[in-house]
Amino acid sequence: MLTRAFTLLFLTLIAVPAFAQSTPTLTIYTHPSFAADWGPGPAVKDAFEKTCDCQVRYVVLSSGGDILQRLRLEGKSTQADLVLGLDTGTMENSRQTGLLGHHETDLSALDLPINWQDPVFVPYDWGYFAFVYDTEQLPNPPESLDALIAAPDDLKIIIQDPRTSTPGLGLLLWMRHVYGDQASAMWQQLKDKILTTTKSWSDGYYSLFMSGEAPLILSYSTSPAYHMAVDNTDRYQAVAFEEGHYLQVEVAALVQSSDHKELARDFLEFMLTPDFQRHIPLKNVMYPATDLGDELPEVFSHLIQPSEARYFDPKTVTDNRRQWLNEWLDAMTR
Amino acid sequence: MKLRPTAPFSHPAWRLLPGLGIASALLLLATAGLGALLWEASLPDVSQLWGSRYLRTVITFTVWQAFLSVLLSLLVAVPVARMLARQPAFPGRGGLLRLMELSLVLPSIVAVSGLVSVYGRQGWFTGIASDWLNVSWNIYGINGIVLAHVFFNAPLAARILLQAIESAPASQRRAAAQLGLGRWWYWRAVEWPAVRPVLPGLAALVFTLCFTSFAIVMTLGGGPSATTIEVAIYQALRFEFDGSQAALLAVVQLLICGFLWWLAARYGLTASLLPDRRVASHSSRAGRSFWSRLTDGLALGVFALFLVMPLAAILLRGLPGMGSAFFPQGSFSVNPALLDATLRSLAIALPAGLMSVGAALLILASGTATSRSTIRRVTDVTAYLPLMIPPLVLGTGLFLLFRPSLGNSSEGLVLVTLINAMMALPFVLQMLRGPLGRLDSASRQQADQLGILGWYRWRWLHWPRMRRPLALSMAYGTGLSLGDFGVIALFGSPGQPTLPVLLYQQLGSYRVDAAAATGLWLVLLLLLLFSVFNLLGASRLSLRRTANSPRTVQEPEHA
Numbered sequence A: 001m002l003t004r005a006f007t008l009l010f011l012t013l014i015a016v017p018a019f020a021q022s023t024p025t026l027t028i029y030t031h032p033s034f035a036a037d038w039g040p041g042p043a044v045k046d047a048f049e050k051t052c053d054c055q056v057r058y059v060v061l062s063s064g065g066d067i068l069q070r071l072r073l074e075g076k077s078t079q080a081d082l083v084l085g086l087d088t089g090t091m092e093n094s095r096q097t098g099l100l101g102h103h104e105t106d107l108s109a110l111d112l113p114i115n116w117q118d119p120v121f122v123p124y125d126w127g128y129f130a131f132v133y134d135t136e137q138l139p140n141p142p143e144s145l146d147a148l149i150a151a152p153d154d155l156k157i158i159i160q161d162p163r164t165s166t167p168g169l170g171l172l173l174w175m176r177h178v179y180g181d182q183a184s185a186m187w188q189q190l191k192d193k194i195l196t197t198t199k200s201w202s203d204g205y206y207s208l209f210m211s212g213e214a215p216l217i218l219s220y221s222t223s224p225a226y227h228m229a230v231d232n233t234d235r236y237q238a239v240a241f242e243e244g245h246y247l248q249v250e251v252a253a254l255v256q257s258s259d260h261k262e263l264a265r266d267f268l269e270f271m272l273t274p275d276f277q278r279h280i281p282l283k284n285v286m287y288p289a290t291d292l293g294d295e296l297p298e299v300f301s302h303l304i305q306p307s308e309a310r311y312f313d314p315k316t317v318t319d320n321r322r323q324w325l326n327e328w329l330d331a332m333t334r
Numbered sequence B: 001m002k003l004r005p006t007a008p009f010s011h012p013a014w015r016l017l018p019g020l021g022i023a024s025a026l027l028l029l030a031t032a033g034l035g036a037l038l039w040e041a042s043l044p045d046v047s048q049l050w051g052s053r054y055l056r057t058v059i060t061f062t063v064w065q066a067f068l069s070v071l072l073s074l075l076v077a078v079p080v081a082r083m084l085a086r087q088p089a090f091p092g093r094g095g096l097l098r099l100m101e102l103s104l105v106l107p108s109i110v111a112v113s114g115l116v117s118v119y120g121r122q123g124w125f126t127g128i129a130s131d132w133l134n135v136s137w138n139i140y141g142i143n144g145i146v147l148a149h150v151f152f153n154a155p156l157a158a159r160i161l162l163q164a165i166e167s168a169p170a171s172q173r174r175a176a177a178q179l180g181l182g183r184w185w186y187w188r189a190v191e192w193p194a195v196r197p198v199l200p201g202l203a204a205l206v207f208t209l210c211f212t213s214f215a216i217v218m219t220l221g222g223g224p225s226a227t228t229i230e231v232a233i234y235q236a237l238r239f240e241f242d243g244s245q246a247a248l249l250a251v252v253q254l255l256i257c258g259f260l261w262w263l264a265a266r267y268g269l270t271a272s273l274l275p276d277r278r279v280a281s282h283s284s285r286a287g288r289s290f291w292s293r294l295t296d297g298l299a300l301g302v303f304a305l306f307l308v309m310p311l312a313a314i315l316l317r318g319l320p321g322m323g324s325a326f327f328p329q330g331s332f333s334v335n336p337a338l339l340d341a342t343l344r345s346l347a348i349a350l351p352a353g354l355m356s357v358g359a360a361l362l363i364l365a366s367g368t369a370t371s372r373s374t375i376r377r378v379t380d381v382t383a384y385l386p387l388m389i390p391p392l393v394l395g396t397g398l399f400l401l402f403r404p405s406l407g408n409s410s411e412g413l414v415l416v417t418l419i420n421a422m423m424a425l426p427f428v429l430q431m432l433r434g435p436l437g438r439l440d441s442a443s444r445q446q447a448d449q450l451g452i453l454g455w456y457r458w459r460w461l462h463w464p465r466m467r468r469p470l471a472l473s474m475a476y477g478t479g480l481s482l483g484d485f486g487v488i489a490l491f492g493s494p495g496q497p498t499l500p501v502l503l504y505q506q507l508g509s510y511r512v513d514a515a516a517a518t519g520l521w522l523v524l525l526l527l528l529l530f531s532v533f534n535l536l537g538a539s540r541l542s543l544r545r546t547a548n549s550p551r552t553v554q555e556p557e558h559a
Helices: A002-015 A040-051 A064-077 A091-096 A145-150 A166-193 A201-211 A223-229 A261-271 A298-302 A314-333 B012-040 B046-051 B053-086 B093-105 B108-119 B124-132 B142-166 B170-179 B183-195 B199-211 B215-221 B229-239 B243-267 B290-326 B336-369 B373-383 B391-401 B409-437 B441-450 B454-482 B486-491 B499-508 B512-548
Strands: A025-030 A055-060 A082-087 A122-134 A157-160 A194-198 A216-220 A236-239 A245-255
Touching: A025 A064, A025 A261, A040 A055, A040 A261, A064 A082, A064 A091, A064 B229, A064 B391, A082 A091, A082 A261, A091 A314, A122 A166, A122 A223, A122 A261, A145 A166, A157 A166, A157 A201, A166 A194, A166 A216, A166 A245, A166 A314, A194 A201, A194 B215, A201 A216, A201 B108, A201 B215, A201 B499, A201 B512, A216 A236, A223 A236, A223 A298, A245 A261, A314 B053, B012 B243, B012 B336, B012 B373, B012 B391, B012 B409, B053 B093, B053 B142, B053 B183, B053 B199, B053 B229, B053 B243, B053 B290, B093 B142, B093 B290, B093 B454, B093 B512, B108 B124, B108 B142, B108 B215, B108 B290, B108 B499, B108 B512, B124 B290, B142 B183, B142 B199, B142 B215, B142 B290, B142 B409, B142 B454, B170 B183, B199 B243, B199 B409, B229 B243, B229 B391, B243 B373, B243 B391, B290 B512, B336 B373, B336 B409, B336 B454, B336 B499, B336 B512, B373 B409, B391 B486, B409 B454, B409 B486, B454 B512, B499 B512
Parallel strands: A025 A055, A025 A082, A157 A194, A157 A216
Antiparallel strands: A082 A245, A122 A216, A122 A236, A122 A245
């Protein structure tokens, strides 16, 4: 037993690819859905390695928040050359670590709902938070935040906790952007319709929503694209709210202490080319950061088109989120 | 066999020092982890803890739900263990035991999806309850949290209690059987003395598990009013970057759970030295009558349903995706990603299981080698530290200490293995404590006189009676690591995922069918693991039992 176990361990260890020392290795900290076999990671790695004399290596951390945390903990001794998978919620805190460098990339190719001029962060995809509904359970979903809040209490929704989840924080900011100081009062009215507040998007989507526990879940406006293109079902759709939707932008940045800054900058530039962007729509299930023209999959034309992109600049979020969160906790536990 | 004058490892220090060393290492690790976090941050303001209404509610809620969960888990576990001990032979008993072992090691997201399919708003049970019994049941809230905790912990508790009852001194059982004691007296005379020494530690174990519960509490809790200290620690560390607050909360958690363990160590664990001579075992008469068989059968049937239904839901949900996992191109071939992940998981889990069993044995040995009860209690409580310190805090603290050197992929795997072994230690210890402590003093004295020490003592005295508990604890140690997601997520994995990581990757990218299949595969693998270890532990023992035990003799028919 012992020998067998250790043989297995040994085999695994040598199965970890040995990286050739002759070519430089670009180490990228990222999150699981990007680096998964079916995610954009592997295709992007192949495409970039063709253009550079280098190796791309992903270190997978469990979320954008974990990337930031790892970076803070490792400080200047980090082995990361690039971080990919931070978003507008974690951006400002990442900037404040002082560990990230300027990208010096031409951002003119960007095609976002907002104007983007950040010296440190380069967007690689974006999307809106939205409520996704099950058309079989709920043929006529509420069509605005107002209507959702005013709906009878037997309409149940699943949301995620803003303390532990990106979409959860997104909804907190969305409500704040729409209702301002009235947000807490609105949360109190919404409270009895919330079936539960899960730790992560996956917990809610897989364990509850797909089991039919509630007809509405906080998710992304792009979620139906996957169901339509890959699962071949129109059953799950996002509902367009009249107040507009909160915007999420996912970004990458280079690490100041990296020995391969030039390579990292090449990667950031490569990120805004079709060779990278064409993998985003169906593999990351988000909108590409540049205009893909005809290459944008057809299902994306069936997605909702929000009337307004709701967005706080990252600094406002960082300055206020602790207070907004406490107000939310107060409203929800009162 | 020829005894040499000095047996290998026979010096008393060999029994005391390695265990003490492991215990000190754990203590050092925990202090260093917490200390590093406190050092990095400014000293926390303790008054803020009692001043904040939110934190007070969090602490009260955490204690309350853990208390309820322990109470219910034990209320289920004690009767189940007694019934299983009373009915040593019925069809499906082995299967039921494997299911009981399985529930604790299931990854929480898989188990919760199963529980929701049965007890959720659209669940089978909920439908039956409202249509036939006119009972409205809502899983979201304290109900669901306690239900899930009972699902995870009652089978574990029953399993450990069963082992305790089964190893009750045969002399007592024989006397009780000859006297024809009824159930109540049998409980008083035989079962309670066997259960009592295990119970405090078991209660502390289940309490700690429920106290530190995280994702389950959030998924089924219904909202932020169901927040445990672990959630608040996560919030402090990941959301607010407030290391001092996190460390402070971790200390509160450590104090509450540590105090309970201390109590358990003081009033329970040391009292377990009951004499046990290996004689033919007699089962009680209480379980032989038709009525007792019928009622026991019905009650065990309900318990089995409670365990089977969520697993059946996992099975049903996983089947559609199994097609593409095992027949990617129409013919049978395992999906390479799944196969790789399985091998990688095993490569982490098997050594981790082995290490945890080894460490547990050494710790227990040092406990019996010293007569100073303080040392013994400290070693005891220290071994449970991995359960009490939030992994996030420990991980972050250790990261601060060893900053530059972590994160390399192969080092990462070794580290993950080590930490998994550490996390499994408390469970393994709980399983081995009873059997190892139960060697009777007469046998001990004889062995001392004959100079059977060190390795030989272990080989000829302990091994024959430890074989089965060792196999079970090896299964738990391995199973816990196999289903682990927390540790590997904390230290970051290289590109290649383990099974639970693969599951989360699939979940995170809408691959619901594939994820359900991976979940099912993981459950099957765990079931296989427990069965294999059960066979390994039982093979020689069951032969011996057939040879000289009246237990397997055909029982008289009553009906």
